[in-house]
Amino acid sequence: MDRVLGFAVVSSVLCVGSVLGKYVRGIVNTKEDWVFLTRFCFLTDSGRLDFKFRYPKSRCCQNILLYFDESSQWPSVYKRPEKDCYQKEAVLRPENNQVINLTTRYTWSGCVVEGEGDEEILSCVGGRSFRSVRERWWYIALSKCGGGGLQLEYEMKLTNGQSFWTQHFSADEFGILETDITFLVIFATVFTLSCYFAYNLKGRQLLHTTYKMFMTAAGVEVLSLLFFCIYWGLYARDGVGNGSLKILGKLLFSVSFLVFLLMLILLGKGFTVTRARISHSGSVKLSIYMTVYTITYIILFIYEAEFFDPGEVLYAYDSPAGYGLMGLQLLAYVWFCYAVLVSLKHYPEKQPFYIPFFAAYTLWFFAVPVMALIANFGISRWAREKIVNGIQLGIHLYAHVVFLAITRPSAANKNFPYHVRTSQIGILLSSPKGMGTESFPHHAYGNSSFLGDSQPNFTELFSIHSAPLKTIDEAVGWKGQEVAQNSDQKIITTTSDLSSTFSPPPPPIPPRSSALSPPPPRLASHFTEYFSMQGGAGMGSKA
Template sequence: MMKLLLIVVLSVSISDCKYQTGSLVTNEKWAFITRFCFLSQDGQFEYSIQFDKSYAPQNLLLYYDSDTQWPAVYKSNKTCPQREAVLSRKMNQIIPLDPKDFGSGCEEKKSNSSTIISCHQARRFHSSRERWWFLAVSNCNSTKGLNLEYRFLMTNGPSGDYWHEHFSADEFYILPVLMAFCVVYMLLVLAVIICSMELKTRQLLHATYKLFAFSVYLQQIGIFLQIVAYIRYASDGVGILRLRNLGRFFESASEVVYLILLLLLAKGYTITRGRLRLASSIKLTIFMCVYVVTYIILFVYERLFFDPGEVLYIYESPAGYGLVTLRIIAWWMFLYATIFTLKHYPEKATFYYPFNLIGTMWFVAGPAFIIAANNLIDKWVRESVVCAVQHFIALSGHILFLVLTVPNKANKNFPYHVRTTQIGIMELGNGLAGNSTLDHFGHHPYAPGGPMLPNVDPHWPRVPVELFTITSTIHTESASLAVPLRPTSLRPRLSRGRSTYTANHLVVHPEEISAMDYTSLDVPALEARNDIVPSREDIVPSICDIVPAPSDVVPSAPPITSIGSKSSSAINPAPPSAPAPSILTNGSAVTDEGGAEDSNPAPSKPVGFKEVRFSDDDVVPSKEKAL
C-alpha cells in the first residue's frame, strides 16, 4: 500500500515553477494560464509570446486577488467583455498583444506562408502588499478561439538573489525553514542512534522503539530530498518536482509510522504485553489501512481535481477533511487504550501520564492547524507558515518521545522493563517467562539506575541485578544417581529449541550437554581462585558432573527438578557414615576403573574446595552450601 502511495505522489505533476513554457490552444475566448505571488515592490514579470496573426488581436490580462477581480470572474457566468471590464487599462492590467501598441513589445515576423506576431516585454508590479497575480489571455472578438505559445519568467528579486529571485512571495522562507529542521533532525538522528545502541546493550531495544527510530529517519530523508529540490528551484526556477514529491511521501510515511507507534504504546505493546489480542490487532490493521488509503486519495485528488486557478492548500479537499476526521478518531482510540492500560498497570503512571499528554498534543495540533490554515491564514503567507508549523509539530512529537524514553538513571519515566530476549523466549516457548506472559507482563517498574552485578562478565555490562537474573542451578532429566562415576567434566550446551525456562530455573535436557576436555583447563589458574563451586557427580550414565558458573555472576541455586520422564527414581545419597569422594583440582571425583569409589582413596588436597555431601533434597549445592 505504501508503494501505491509512492507511485501516486510521484505522478503528481501540478507545477508552480516560475519559469514556465507551454502552448495554449482552446476554442474559448478567455483562458487562464498561470499565477504567481509577487512582492509589493520587487516583483517582475517577463513574457515572450508568439502566435499567428490570424488569431490577433489577443490580450494578456493581469488580475490580482481582490474580491472584485479574480474571485469575481473565475469560474463565473460572466462573458468575455465582462471579465475584461473589471480590469484597469490605466494600471496596465490589460496588455494588447499588438505591434501597434508601443508598450507591448510586439513585432511582426514574416514566414513562408503566414505572419507571426512575436512579443517580448517585462513589467514590474507595485501594490500595497504581497499579492497573488493571475495571468489570462483573451480575444473577445475571435471566432476560432485562442492559439499561442508562451514563456513566462516571474521573479521576486534581482538576478543572483538566491533566496528570493525565483520564489513566490508565499514560499520565501520554505528553504531556510527546511534547512533549519534538517540540522535539528541530524542531531536528533544521532541521539536516537546512541539511545538505540544503549537499549540494545541492555536488551531493551523493542519493536516500538524501532518504529520511533524509523519514523525519525523517514522524516529526515523527506526533509533532505525537499531541500535538494528547492535548491535546484532556487537556481533555475524549475526545480525537480518529482524529488520534491518523493520528499513529501517520506514525510507522510513518517507520520503514519508515528501514528502506529502511539496507538501500539497506548495499548501497552512491549510495555505491559508482548502481543495484542486478535480483535485489537484486526481493528488496528483496518484503521491503518483506511488511513493510508485516505492519504492516497488526498494526493490523487490534488493531482486530478486541484485547479491551478485557485490558491488551494492540500487539505482543502474531501480527502483532507477525511484525514482530519481519522486523526480525531485515532485520538479517541489513543485515550481509550491509555486509560485501560493504566487501569491494569498503575505502576506505569510515571510513563503514561506524560505520554498521554504528548500524544494528545500531537493528535490535536495537526487537525487544529489544518482547519486554521484552510480558513484563517492569509493565502499569500500560507505556504511558508504551513511548512514551518507542520514540521514543528512532527519535530516536537519526536523530541518529546525521545526525552520520555531516554535510557538514563535520572529518567523516571522509562517504560520498558521486560527484555527483548524474554519476549523471544516466551514466543518460542509456552508463552511464559517467570511471572510474565505474552499477554500480560509482570508488574515490575523498570529501574534504569539499578545496582549492577559486581565483577560481571564483560559480555553482560551494565545489567541491573533485579532484571530477570537466572540462577546457576541446571536441571536434568535424570532417573537415578545410582550409576558409576567417571572422572569426566561436562558443560551444558544450550539448545534454543530444547532449553526451557520456568519461574526460577533454567532447564537443560541431557542430550543438550556436551563434553568438555578438562585436561585443557588451566589448573594453576583454578588453584588461584577460591570462588568456584565444586562439580556435581554424574547422575546418568552419560553425565558425570556440571561445573557451575562463578558465583560473582550467578546467585543462589533453587532446587533441582526432574522434568523429562514421567516417573523418576529417588536419588540415593551415600550413607552419612561413608566418606565422601575426594575432589580433584579439576572438580571431578576419584573413582576406580570399575566405576566404584575406592574404599581407601589416597588423600588428595582439594584446591579451593571443601568436602561436599549431597543431601536428601536432591539439590545441586550452590556456592553458599558448598563452601
C-alpha cells in the same frame, strides 16, 4: 508496514509531474475566448514578469490580462459562467496597466512581425514590473473577445528580486528553503541521538520494536526533508526544479507520519511496555485502520494533483480527502485514549510513563486538525504556504523530541517505559496462546539497573526470582524424637542445646607430667584462618 510502503510507491507513480515551476511555458490552442495561464504572488515593489509570446498574425489581436486578488478583480471573474469575455475585461483598470495588447500598435508589448505572407508571426518580447501596497497574488489570463478562438505559444519568467533565496519564489513561499534546511539539521541530530540511544538500549537488551519504529519515522523524516531541500534548491536556481523530488518528499513525509501514528497506538495498547503481543482482533483492527488512513492519504495526493484548480489558492486539507484525514486523526485519538486507560488499569505502576506520554501526545493529536482549520480559515492566502510549512514541521519535531526525551536510557529518567528485556519477550512469544503469557509481569521500572556498559549488574546476577515453592514432607528424628514440618515455610533454627539427648561428657583427662612426653605440634601461623572455627553463639574452639 509493507502495505503502507506499497501504497506510497503507487501514489508516487500516479502523482509524478504534477507541479509546475515559476518559469512557465506552453501552447494555447482553444476555441474559447478567455483562458487562465498562471498565477504568482509578487512582493510589494520587487515583482517582475518577463515574457515572450508568439502567435500567427492571422489570429490577431490577443491580450494578456493581469488580475490581482481583490474581491472586485479575480474572484469576480473566475468561474463565473454568467459573465462573457467583455465583462471579464471590464473589471480591469487601464490606468494600472493591467492589459498588455499583443500588437505592434502597443509599444510596451514589444511585438514585431516575423516572416512573410501567410506565415507572418507576431513575436512579443518584453516585461512588466509590479507595485502594490502588500504582497498580492496576481493572475495572468489570455483573451480575444469577439470569437475566433485563441492560439498562442508563451514563455514567462516570474521573479521577486535578484536574491538566490527570493528570485524564483512566490511571496507565499519565502523562507521555505531556509526553514527546511534548519529542520533538516535538527531532525538529523534527533535521528543521530536516537541511534546512540538505540546502541545503549541494545547493549542492555531493551531495544524494542516500538523504539525501532520511532527510529524509522525519524530517519524517513530526514530523507523527506533532504528531498525537499534538494527540490527547493534546484527551484531557486532555475525556477522550475524537479517535481518528482517534491512528490517523493511529500510521500516520505506521509510515511513518517503514519509510522509514528502506528507506534503511538501500539504503545498506548501496551505493546513492548506491558505485553509481548497484540491480540488477533486488535491486529486486525489496526490493519484495517492503517489501510484506510493510507488510502485516504493517496486520495488526497491524487485529488491535489488532478482536481485542485490552479486558478485558486488552495490548501491540501481544504478538500474532502483532507477533512477525511482530520476525522481519522480524531478517531485515532479516541482509540489512543481508550488504549492508554486500559493499560493503566492493569499496570498502574506504569503511571510515570503513561501520564506524561498521554498528556504530551494529546496536544499532538489535536495540533494537526487545528492547524488545518487555521490554515483554511485564519491565514491570509499570500502567506499561507510558508506559515503552514513551518507549523507542520514544528509539530513533527515536537512529537519526535518528546519521545526521544521520555525514552532516553538514563538513570535519571523516571519515565522510561521498558523493563522487560528482548530476550525475555522471545520466551513469552514462544509460549502457547491463551496461557496468559502475552502480558509482562508487574515490575516497576528501576533506574538503578542502568549501569555503565562496562559494569556488570551484580544485582540481577545474585537476585532470586520468585517461583513456586516445593514442599517436601520429611521427618527428622534423633532417638525417637521427630521434628515437626514447617508448614508456614519459615526459617528453621538449629540450636546447640542437646542436653536432653546426650549425657554430659566426662571430665577432661589431665596431661601427664612426664618429662619424656613431646610437646604437641604447633600449626604454622599462615594456616590459622583456614582451620579456625568462625564462631557462632555458644560455639568456639579450644587449644
